[in-house]
Amino acid sequence: MNTLTATAPASFSVPAPHQRLPFAYLPEAQALAAARARLGAVTEWSAVIEHARPWIRAVREKPAPFWAMESLLKEYPISSAEGLALMRLAEALLRVPDVETAVALTADQLGRADFDQTDGGVWAGLSASAIAMSKKFLPGAEEEAGLLKRLGARTVVAATVRAIQLLGRQFVLGRTIGEAMSEAASQRKALSNLRFSYDMLGEGARTEDDARRYLASYANAIKTIAVAQGTHTRGPEGADGISIKLSALFSRYEDAQRERVFAELLPRVWSLIEQAATANLNLTIDAEEVDRLELSLDVFEALAARISRSYPHWRGFGLAVQAYQTRALAVVDEVARIAREHGLRFMVRLVKGAYWDGEIKRAQELGLAGYPVYTHKPHTDVSYLACAQALLGHRKVIYPQFATHNAGTISAITRMAAQAGAEPDKDYEMQRLHGMGDGIYREVLADGHMACRVYAPVGEHRDLLAYLVRRLLENGANSSFVHQLADEQVPTDELLSSPLDACVAGEHIEAFPLPHALYGEGRRNSTGADLTCLVQRRPLDEAIAKTHVPPVPEASTAQIELAMGTLHTGFEAWSARPLAERAAIIRKAGDLLDARLAEFCGLLVKEAHKTLGDCVAEVREAVDFCRYYADQAEQRLAEQTLPGPTGESNTLRLHGRGVFVCISPWNFPLAIFAGQVVAALVTGNTVAAKPAEQTPAVAQRMVELLREAGVPEDALILLHGPGETVGAGLVADARTAGVCFTGSTQVARLINRALAQKDGPIVPLIAETGGLNAMLVDSTALPEQVVDAVVQSAFRSAGQRCSALRLLCVHEGIADGVIEMIKGAMAELSVGDPALLATDVGPVIDDEAFTGISRHVERLRREAKLLGETALSAGSAAVPRLVAPIAFELPRISDLRQEIFGPVLHVVRWSGDVDAVVREINALGYGLTFGIQTRIDSRAARLAHQARIGNVYVNRNMIGAVVGVQPFGGEGLSGTGPKAGGPHYLYRFCAEQTVTINTAAAGGNATLLAGGH
Secondary structure, X not given: OOOOOOOOXXXXXXXXXXXXXXXXXOOHHHHHHHHHHHHOOOOOHHHHHHHHHHHHXXXXXXXXXXXXXXXXXXHOXXXXXXXXXXXXXXXXXXXXXXXXXXXXXXXXXXXXXXXXXXXXXXXHHHHHHHHHXXXXXXXXXXXXXXXXXXXXXXXXXXXXXXXXXXXXXXXXXXXXXXXXXXXXHHHHHHOOOEEEEEEXXXXXXXXXXXXXXXXXXXXXXXXXXXXXXXXXXXXXXXXXXEEEOHHHHOOOOOHHHHHHHHHHHHHHHHHHHHHHHHHOOEXXXXXXXXXXXXXXXXXXXXXXXXXXXXXXXXXXXXEEEEOOEOOXXXXXXXXXXXXXXXXXXXXXXXXXXXXXXXXHHHHHHHOOXXXXXXXXXXXXXXXXXXXXXXXXXXXXXXXXXXXXXXXXXXXXXXXXXXXXXXXXXXXXXXXXXXXXXHHHHHHXXXXXXXXXXXEEEEOOHHHHHHHHHHHHHHHHOOOOHHHHHOOOOOOHHHHXXXXXXXXXXXXXXXXOOOHHHOOOOOOOOOOOOOOOOHXXXXXXXXXXXXXXXXXXXXXXXXXXXXXXXXXXHHHHHHHHOXXXXXXXXXXHHHHHHHOOXXXXXXXXXXXXXXOHHHHHHHHHHHHHHHHHHHHHHHHHOOOEEEOOOOOEEEEEXXXXXXXXXXXXXXXXXXXXXXXXXXHHHHOOOEEEEEOOOOOHHHHHHHHHXXXXXXXXXXXXXXXXXXXXXXXXXXXXXXXXXXXXXXXXXXXXXXXXXXXXXXXXXXXXXXXXXXXXXXXXXXXXXXXXXXXXXXXXXXXXXXXXXXXXXXXXXXXXXXXXXXHHHXXXXXXXXXXXXXXXXXXXXXXXXXXXXXXXXXXXXXXXXXXXXXXXXXXXXXXXXXXXXXXXXXXXXXXXXXXXXXOOOOOEEEEEEEOOOHHHHHHHHHHOOEEOEEEEEOOOHHHHHHHHHHOOOOEEEEXXXXXXXXXXXXOEOOEEOOXXXXXXXXXXXXXXXXXXXXXXXXXXXXXXXXXXXXXXO
């Protein structure tokens, strides 16, 4: 009988944010040096190899069954077309509800691969012949007619589905906890020293309903395990248990929602802990992404503090630690400190890590100082061993659980443990993932001394196979141990070689360019800020607190006249400056802006009402514009020598046109303003800059910075005021040589007409306007990924982006589930003060916008079907002009007739011909952004080609175009082009001149004559 007793718990208090760990982005060389120092003198690696050699020999002599990871990767390596097809089908096929799409997906993936050459095994026996028929029977293959083609396609799909279901059975222990425990009992018959940690799901929650469903699933699992297992003689360390994912129990598990995490998430976790502690089982918190690490430790310690009061003798609480993080050692020490402080002993699962590629991409996209993870696999392996050494040293307060499928790592750990006096099972255990490493652990556990815990996914195959795909990717690289184990061409000594010998030496050892050098030796990436890092967030908070928006006087008619005269006169001197000099000035402006991130963020929050994340992104975009256009000017505008006949020289020169009028919007008052202005300046034009009436202070501060960088006063003048007077006056001025405009389609038309009616030279117009931007979702798309993309695209920046999602077209087969998930995700959004980190959606820009959006919403309430809306909190009344995100369903695409520039989403269901949906979207006349969510690669390529739209995004959100990476701009009613931030943009600001010289005019062609006859 369990002797643990519980005391009445107190409520969880919210600890003040503080930095527990060292800086996340320390150089990899520094982190590796610390890991090597902590590891110390490992036993001779030759002994490690000799210890593990019999395991390798035995596995290769008696290979794992065909469905084991080792065999699967040997048959279909991830790097091959067959392996990639298998991965894609495993991720998506089982969740596709309609036959037509399942056929299309199967044809798309299997049509790229050659499964004809398989040499046996379950996959071959089940479906290789059917797969080989796919090129004859599936759509898009050679001509086949009538019923045979239809039946053939269905036959192939059915065979493939059966194969994928078998694949799911290999890597998912059971569809229910009961089924999983039955399978676990069967496996224990072969190896008695197995334990299990059941993982009840694969993905995080997106809605409150998801979170409550996952909570119930966890609770039911603990109850079922407790009933089946009874009182375990070894206590929780020797018992089965459960692994939980905090992001599954709360959809907003993130640092920005810190108060909600402690108020809503912790009571849920505590209810599970009470169950597990009462039953004396173990409960481990799984690892999450790096940006949640500090928060996870705060949560872990808050729970530990309560455990120390309520269940002081329970030894089943645990945490997973990822060795690929450069701070992994610090995490191990911090967990040990928490254990000592609260008088507890924790179970700590040491893993390599599960989000490596995502962490690399995030650091690059955010422009961070470095990578929070090791970029070389041997470095992660060294870190793993160093963390193992540290855990063994902390074993009075930690029960180490070493999760690895690498025989060399297993051998090294057992030898390190023996040197430390740690006994297998009593002082530590090994772990593996269900479906992986079976052969190695069959040998490791053969003598009965070692214990191994199996991390076992439980759930429906269609829900968990996306999780499987991640594991395939993590373990499928050619360099991974699991992959190489099955390859007998890899010698044992090479397979088991020491990671210390493979470590890269040098001061800068990252495998990829650091984020600042993402674009190569030329343009430096703009510097970002990780808002989850207190050290990086504090300067922004301080800047916001002290920022006051200065008044900017409006320009009078006389001032406009004077300014245009000054700029017209100043053009000659500015355009005569060498191109390299102009580029250097603009590049210097980018550097100055990069160093003043916090200052400009403060101004953007106060004047443009932007959230912190949007502010950082906008400053970075403005910096990127400066650096990109400076580089592009030097590369593309230099004088070119053209080919021609002998005795003649031909050169092409580009030069500024004169005074360019740049009219920018309020939704990106820094980035678009800066992009227009610096493009005009670097090409040799002088600029009359007319910012939006709502945001002149941001523009004024940027003008001051450009002048500080070296732009003369007669080359750039800010003219603030209403568009009807100041903007119209500038466009109509006879000295205007070009207009660059970003704003509404209606105003762009007015400018175009005004320019056409002017006498004198034909003046070019560069216009970027809005759009009825659509996202098309088919039934192969992953719903969680769709919902993330929709919420970001439709509601971020309060929907006040030209690129924002306005129309969601979702396949009827998945529409109900996707809409319900979007509705739930909307309910979790925070609408309020943009200066607060917790705010997702701030106010709209002004009273006019608020009134207009509100009027449209009221009309939609009458005419359309309301799907969901975000509730405003009680405290939101203090913030003016808040519009809650809202979604409506429309019967047809054509029912959306005008853009609502706010957080309003329109949803239409579709079925049948997907190409017809794109034709309907094209018929709307706008062409700015378009999202495609599908796992059918050929479909994505075809739809992108058919779309008359400037920016197409596949399987991601539709906002946040990056300068030089996703040049931005539309066609049709969405603009004239060329694309901002692209290689063709600067040409429109230039006039071209060709100079032809007859070099033979004076006395003949000396060059030709010198060559002889």
